[in-house]
Amino acid sequence: MLGLIRQLSSLGGCSQPIRLEGQRTESDAFTGEILRDLKSKDLPAGHLLVRCGNRRTTRCPSCAELYRQDTYQLIAAGLRGGKNIPDQVATHPRVFATLTAPSYGPVHGRRVNSSARCRCGHTHLKGDPLLGTPLDPERYDYTGAVLWNAHSPALWARFMLHVRRTLAAAAGVPQRLLHKVARVSYAKVAEYQQRGLIHFHAVIRLDGPAGPYTAPPAWATPELLADAIRIAATRAHVVGPKVSSHTHSFAFGERIDTRVIRSTAFQGGTTITEGKVAGYVAKYATKGTEAATGTLDHRLKRITDLWFESVPEHAARMIRTAWTLGARDDLKHLNLRKWAHMLGFRGHFSTKTRAYSTTLGALRAARAAWHHRHTPPPSPTTLVLAHWAYDGTGLTPDLERLAALINGGPTREQAVTAGA
Secondary structure, rough: OOOHHHHHOOOOOOOEEEEEEEEEEEEEOOOOOEEEEEEEEHOOOOOOEOOOOOOOOOOOHHHHHHHHEEEEEEEHHHHHHHHEOOHHHOOOOEEEEEEOOOOOOOOOOOOOOOOOOOOOOOOOOOOOOOOOOEEEOOOHHHHHHHHHHHHHHHHHHHHHHHHHHHHHHOOOOOOOHHOOEEEEEEEEEEEEOOOOEEEEEEEEEEEEEEOOOOOOOOOOOOHHHHHHHHHHHHHHEEEEEEOOOOOEOOOOOOOEEEEEOOOOOOOOOOOOOOHHHHHHHHHHHOHHHHHHHHOOOOOOOOOHHHHHOOHHHHHHHHHHHHHHHOOHHHHHHHOOOOHHHHHOOOOEEEOOOOOOOOHHHHHHHHHHHHHOOOOOOOOOOEEEEEEEEEEOOOHHHHHHHHHOOOOOOOOOOHHHHHHH
């Protein structure tokens, strides 16, 4: 039992560990003597167990928290330095931008002043299941909403093109030569609004020609960067497909928020520091559709599988719309059936430019190096042969309950039920 407790404790609370079967043999390279032989069937759990690494809170809270912490470090390094990024980036122009989706029909909403009434005539409290759902579902543009999600990554790319174009015009150089005087770096996350539409939170930074290692030119001010972002957001436009005699086109909504990031806080009395910006952005890196809309965190093999899922009607209609559109030959490139559970969105939730800061891979490598430094290495004359094969995911109910007791938390089923 003690060995089983140690093996489960090594997972750090992962609720969906990957089960591997196989063996690892260490032998003397000269004599052939077996020094150590580890077989999965001899382990207390009957398998070698490794963390799943899933970033979704609903799938594995422990691994999602580790991903969130890594994302926080990545964002923070690009704001104030560290992780091989010079501290001088804290003096570069930095803007926190939020770009939202347009309207595809009026929905039940909650005003900043909680006493204000919705357009339906009622006041919705926080957590009301009506929030984000259409006032008139039959007139809501579900096709446009799903296609917006599918085209939002392309719209972001077009937006960044306009940011660089606007900055080049301000610098008085052709766009193709902007990198000679300044570089634009960013880190962004995609988040679902309650109505099921993607919007973006991003930290955008203006550097010198060598990225974070050189100072930006004198004309590059935070206010200029904020203006360029607002202009680019209004100009970005993507032409979509023609469906039912209507040619869709996509642009950002009217609610475009840009805030200059100061070393201490935002202006205007808003006490959001660099650390809070990093935490705010990192928080959304572990969320999917299920966080805002109460829908699925896994793919559908058949649309009839939706009948057996507990999904709100608004999200279910978006999923069905994505599935129906996915059958069209002219929309095959969008893979809408594959991403129906994501309401059509097929991009990455957390992305950044190469020069913004360190990478998640580098953070994981540093963590692995730390563990190696605290683990006795094998002798240089030791030959290591290992073969591991995937045998499944997750623990048996008994092992899951034991792991929850060891880590002092609920089982995955209890955690998901509590969050529902």
